[in-house]
Amino acid sequence: MTPRLxxxxxxxxxLQTCIPAFAQTNTTARHAITSPLYFYTGNAYLEKxxxxxxxxxxxxxxGFLGAAIFGAPEGSITQLNSxxxxxxxxxxxAIVARYLREHPERWDEPMSILTFNAVNAxxxxxxxxxxxx
Numbered sequence: 272m273t274p275r276l277x278x279x280x281x282x283x284x285x286l287q288t289c290i291p292a293f294a295q296t297n298t299t300a301r302h303a304i305t306s307p308l309y310f311y312t313g314n315a316y317l318e319k320x321x322x323x324x325x326x327x328x329x330x331x332x333x334g335f336l337g338a339a340i341f342g343a344p345e346g347s348i349t350q351l352n353s354x355x356x357x358x359x360x361x362x363x364x365a366i367v368a369r370y371l372r373e374h375p376e377r378w379d380e381p382m383s384i385l386t387f388n389a390v391n392a393x394x395x396x397x398x399x400x401x402x403x404x
Contacts, residue, residue, distance in 0.1 A: 309381030309382065310382070310383070311327070311382040312379055312381060312382060313378035313379065313380060313382055315382070316371075316382045316385075321364070325360040325361065325364050326360075327382070328360055331382075331386050332363065332386075335387070350394070351390070354394035354395075355394075366390065366393045370385065370392060371385065371389070
């Protein structure tokens with residue numbers, strides 16, 4: 272092996288370990304995040320029974336808290352967990368219901384985004400608000 276090949280390999284390995292570490296430290300976006308994918312809109316959610324709405328909210332909050340599995344920054348998840356600690360589904364339901372009452376113009380947007388924004392607002396904005404396209 273030539274020294275040039277060894278140096279190139281070491282630089283490549285160094286970048287492989289540094290870049291992911293840097294990416295994980297950048298936990299706050301400077302702009303609104305968009306998400307075109309969804310299962311329910313606010314309108315569809317509002318058509319569900321109270322019990323179905325609470326079940327949906329429990330599932331989506333579990334998804335938010337488990338998002339580290341898919342690479343979400345652990346710092347944001349820790350902040351969300353701290354904010355939600357001790358809250359029951361009926362309290363989360365009231366938080367989301369208030370947000371929807373105050374923002375009827377957004378009912379056609381993905382419910383995941385509306386839920387996130389409602390929780391975020393109740394937690395003093397731990398993360399930038401999300402908008403849909």
